[in-house]
Amino acid sequence: MESVNDVKQALSARSRTATLDELRNEGRKRVRLIRAEHVASMITEAVNAAVEQSGLVDPEEVKKLVDKSRQEFRSILREREQEAQETNEAQEQLEARDREIAELKKRLEQMSGGKAGASVPVSGDLSAVLAKIEGSINDRLEKIGKKMGVSAAVESDTPVDFSGLFKEADKKLESNMENIEVKKTEGGGIAANLARLKKLKGGS
Amino acid sequence: MTKQDKKEHTETQVALGKGLDVGTANFAAAVQNEDGGITVTVERNAFLDIPSDVYSKNMLVKLKVPYVVHNNRLVVIGEAAFELANVFGRETRRPMRDGLISPNEQDALPMMKMIITKILGEPRVSGENCYFCVPAPSLDVDNNVDYHRGLFESVINKMGYRAHAVNEAHAVVFAELAEQDFTGIGLSFGGGMANACICYKSIPCLSFSVARGGDWIDKNVANVLGCPRSKATHIKERGIDIRDPKSREEEAVAIYYRSLINYVLQNIKTRFESGQNMPSFTTPIDIACAGGTSLVGGFIEVFRDEFAKIDFPLPVGRIFRSEEALTAVAKGCLVAAAIGES
Numbered sequence: 001m002e003s004v005n006d007v008k009q010a011l012s013a014r015s016r017t018a019t020l021d022e023l024r025n026e027g028r029k030r031v032r033l034i035r036a037e038h039v040a041s042m043i044t045e046a047v048n049a050a051v052e053q054s055g056l057v058d059p060e061e062v063k064k065l066v067d068k069s070r071q072e073f074r075s076i077l078r079e080r081e082q083e084a085q086e087t088n089e090a091q092e093q094l095e096a097r098d099r100e101i102a103e104l105k106k107r108l109e110q111m112s113g114g115k116a117g118a119s120v121p122v123s124g125d126l127s128a129v130l131a132k133i134e135g136s137i138n139d140r141l142e143k144i145g146k147k148m149g150v151s152a153a154v155e156s157d158t159p160v161d162f163s164g165l166f167k168e169a170d171k172k173l174e175s176n177m178e179n180i181e182v183k184k185t186e187g188g189g190i191a192a193n194l195a196r197l198k199k200l201k202g203g204s
Numbered sequence: 205m206t207k208q209d210k211k212e213h214t215e216t217q218v219a220l221g222k223g224l225d226v227g228t229a230n231f232a233a234a235v236q237n238e239d240g241g242i243t244v245t246v247e248r249n250a251f252l253d254i255p256s257d258v259y260s261k262n263m264l265v266k267l268k269v270p271y272v273v274h275n276n277r278l279v280v281i282g283e284a285a286f287e288l289a290n291v292f293g294r295e296t297r298r299p300m301r302d303g304l305i306s307p308n309e310q311d312a313l314p315m316m317k318m319i320i321t322k323i324l325g326e327p328r329v330s331g332e333n334c335y336f337c338v339p340a341p342s343l344d345v346d347n348n349v350d351y352h353r354g355l356f357e358s359v360i361n362k363m364g365y366r367a368h369a370v371n372e373a374h375a376v377v378f379a380e381l382a383e384q385d386f387t388g389i390g391l392s393f394g395g396g397m398a399n400a401c402i403c404y405k406s407i408p409c410l411s412f413s414v415a416r417g418g419d420w421i422d423k424n425v426a427n428v429l430g431c432p433r434s435k436a437t438h439i440k441e442r443g444i445d446i447r448d449p450k451s452r453e454e455e456a457v458a459i460y461y462r463s464l465i466n467y468v469l470q471n472i473k474t475r476f477e478s479g480q481n482m483p484s485f486t487t488p489i490d491i492a493c494a495g496g497t498s499l500v501g502g503f504i505e506v507f508r509d510e511f512a513k514i515d516f517p518l519p520v521g522r523i524f525r526s527e528e529a530l531t532a533v534a535k536g537c538l539v540a541a542a543i544g545e546s
Binding site for chain 2: 171173174175176177179180181182183184185186187188189190191192193194196197198200201
């Protein structure tokens with residue numbers, strides 16, 4: 001009954017847990033229940049019935065197809081679970097850092113309310129600690145981002161200037177080009193093209 | 205633009221902005237003229253070096269053949285280089301390959317700059333817009349379009365213009381599909397590449413290039429016939445009709461033309477089918493072909509033949525070749541430049 005377990009896991013991954021009090025607060029007095037085994041059984045029945053009715057697939061092929069689909073399903077499920085785990089870990093790390101920051105802020109407030117002479121050096125230490133924590137959080141977020149395929153790198157808007165590579169082209173060379181006539185041809189105007197383009201762009 | 209510049213421009217009454225087609229085979233610069241039309245200056249992007257001596261130099265001067273003295277050699281530039289190469293059975297040197305600056309011809313840059321300066325002329329006002337074409341990233345080769353664009357941006361900016369890059373096939377749409385509100389497919393069959401751009405109301409939805417063009421045809425024709433590539437180019441450009449080849453040489457050209465067209469069409473089809481967020485065209489769209497490689501006789505008929513063989517994923521209306529196929533990209537760049545100036 002691996003399929004039942006699969007369905008249970010899928011339902012668990014894609015559903016939320018709510019207490020009876022929470023449901024009551026949402027205005028629900030009665031809820032309808034269904035067992036995961038029944039859902040799995042209904043899916044299997046529906047798929048088998050559809051395949052049999054179609055008459056297009058050999059029963060042996062159906063079995064292979066079902067096995068392959070099951071493998072695929074488990075693979076996707078594993079991926080989703082791993083992603084969810086990574087996200088949870090990241091969330092936990094962030095919450096831990098938030099707690100540390102809150103604790104340190106609290107200590108800072110307590111100290112600044114105490115001896116005035118001692119507050120200056122302690123405050124300086126604390127700023128350094130806060131900066132360190134902030135740096136640590138940023139590093140971790142960047143690592144998580146990289147894992148999830150999100151890069152923190154940004155492209156500059158400034159185009160690459162290649163002009164340094166072409167200094168050779170600026171040399172003055174001996175030539176008779178100035179005295180040579182180049183071939184010229186006359187063509188139809190572009191007024192109509194410009195008028196259409198301006199109209200498209202909302203101009204007059 | 206300064207007030208003085210604007211005043212001078214008003215006095216001349218010629219719209220500002222210039223378009224430059226930076227092609228593997230040809231450079232073309234387009235500018236609006238006083239008659240309301242456009243003037244396009246074209247020069248071949250090729251050169252040939254010959255030993256430098258007084259006699260040869262005098263001959264070049266007398267014959268008005270453009271040359272540059274570079275590294276103690278005489279370098280003949282442009283169309284004349286191509287003609288001389290054919291006479292002497294030599295290959296021209298080509299600063300660009302597959303639509304981009306060639307890594308094998310780094311020292312060709314001064315010559316290329318000279319050609320651009322000659323055909324583009326001085327800017328009429330400081331910082332006049334010059335839109336130049338760049339190819340789209342290729343499907344079949346790993347190329348560095350950024351370096352290519354940076355190089356020409358640098359050269360054009362140094363001349364006093366404000367350089368802007370525009371996709372080559374997008375320029376074809378600007379030049380040829382105005383009546384269709386710039387909706388359709390623009391194809392530029394150049395020397396080094398074929399570029400494609402599908403636009404909806406002037407906005408490019410999909411653009412790409414394949415590293416096959418006129419040079420690819422020349423290379424293959426030269427291989428099967430056992431002749432220099434410039435000879436193959438000459439055969440291709442002497443006015444043949446690829447629907448009715450008259451010799452073995454013309455037959456070779458026709459075969460490779462058909463193959464090139466089929467390759468481009470198949471790639472458009474595949475790219476469009478696999479593209480995400482593509483617009484769905486409810487009415488048939490037009491296909492405009494341009495570029496020097498499309499100038500050969502029978503091109504558009506063979507294109508239609510090949511198109512009919514494939515199950516194209518879009519409703520297509522008219523398939524046509526630009527009346528000014530060689531200069532359409534430059535014209536499209538000029539449209540972009542003029543809009544940029546307005």
